[in-house]
Amino acid sequence: MTEKRPYLTPEKRTAYLVDRGYIESGELSDEAKSFLARTNFHYFLGYARNFRKLRRDGLIDGDDRIDRVIRMVQLDHQISTRLFTALRTLEWRLRSALVDHHCQLFSPAGCFLKSDHFVVMNPDAAPVDVILRDQIARSREPFVLGEFEKYETKHGRTWRDSPRKMAGPDQLAAMQDLPIWAAVDGWTLGLLERIVTETKSTKVDDQERWLWKDVAGTFGVSNTMFHTQLGSVIVLRNLVAHHSRLWMRPTTVSPKKPKIYVRSLRDVDAKSMYVLWMTLASFLRSAGGDRELMDDLDALIALDPLYELGVKHPLSSAELVDR
Numbered sequence: 001m002t003e004k005r006p007y008l009t010p011e012k013r014t015a016y017l018v019d020r021g022y023i024e025s026g027e028l029s030d031e032a033k034s035f036l037a038r039t040n041f042h043y044f045l046g047y048a049r050n051f052r053k054l055r056r057d058g059l060i061d062g063d064d065r066i067d068r069v070i071r072m073v074q075l076d077h078q079i080s081t082r083l084f085t086a087l088r089t090l091e092w093r094l095r096s097a098l099v100d101h102h103c104q105l106f107s108p109a110g111c112f113l114k115s116d117h118f119v120v121m122n123p124d125a126a127p128v129d130v131i132l133r134d135q136i137a138r139s140r141e142p143f144v145l146g147e148f149e150k151y152e153t154k155h156g157r158t159w160r161d162s163p164r165k166m167a168g169p170d171q172l173a174a175m176q177d178l179p180i181w182a183a184v185d186g187w188t189l190g191l192l193e194r195i196v197t198e199t200k201s202t203k204v205d206d207q208e209r210w211l212w213k214d215v216a217g218t219f220g221v222s223n224t225m226f227h228t229q230l231g232s233v234i235v236l237r238n239l240v241a242h243h244s245r246l247w248m249r250p251t252t253v254s255p256k257k258p259k260i261y262v263r264s265l266r267d268v269d270a271k272s273m274y275v276l277w278m279t280l281a282s283f284l285r286s287a288g289g290d291r292e293l294m295d296d297l298d299a300l301i302a303l304d305p306l307y308e309l310g311v312k313h314p315l316s317s318a319e320l321v322d323r
Helices: 010-019 030-037 041-056 066-105 128-138 142-154 168-175 180-186 189-198 211-219 223-241 259-265 273-287 290-301 305-312
Strands: 202-204 207-209
Touching (some): 030 066, 041 066, 066 180, 066 189, 066 202, 066 223, 066 273, 066 290, 066 305, 128 168, 128 180, 128 189, 142 180, 207 211, 211 273, 223 273, 259 273, 273 290, 273 305
């Protein structure tokens, strides 16, 4: 395997690009050589392969040198940076909405640690309460650690600076008085999504209430779309956090086009990244942050029509190269 796929030094990468038809001989600029020397080559090829296919299919207008592929990487970086800011804002608001609505419907402590607090939506997935308790035990937040230390001191044991060093039953007992607002900031976004969507209903004034419906109302997202839309935003967050390529990548978890942006999305592929970005914007709309995000993204997209093509009209899954 090593012989078939040898490591390519920066000097050999140019020859590889020529041999595989990515560029013509002697086409690489000094700027491009410098970029390739400081960029993981395999990551770059994810862009280059799709660029080569677009060029062979006659879908590239204007400059078709390898420098333009580098521009796609750079625009992806700028887009990801802007998306990260918006995703962080969403996380703040989601944590706040979870705490506010949970405390209106349930006790602020204890109940969310129990398995019967949640519905089982996926039997193959680890139970929500198990993940939740593990993430609390991993927390390094001073207030949370203080609760565990107080419990150990109360029971005559030496505090060893980590809940994970406690016996399981003691660990769980020490969490019983921990309010949800003190624990929520230590939970991952994926866990937040599951807590919101998998918490059981309860009766309030003889009316059935669901946590997820109340949270959906806070963000102005319809009940019929909330689960899919929130799940797709989690996928976007993971793509951005792990520096994944966005250009020429169709969505794997495809949200419905938000009706409030029907004009902007009229001619956009349903499985495009742009629809996913507008889904994120829809979660910011209730606080007035959607338009700023949309304007910033559109300004970046407008810098190169090839980038706009890749995020609004990606190739079908069958035609994609090295997704």
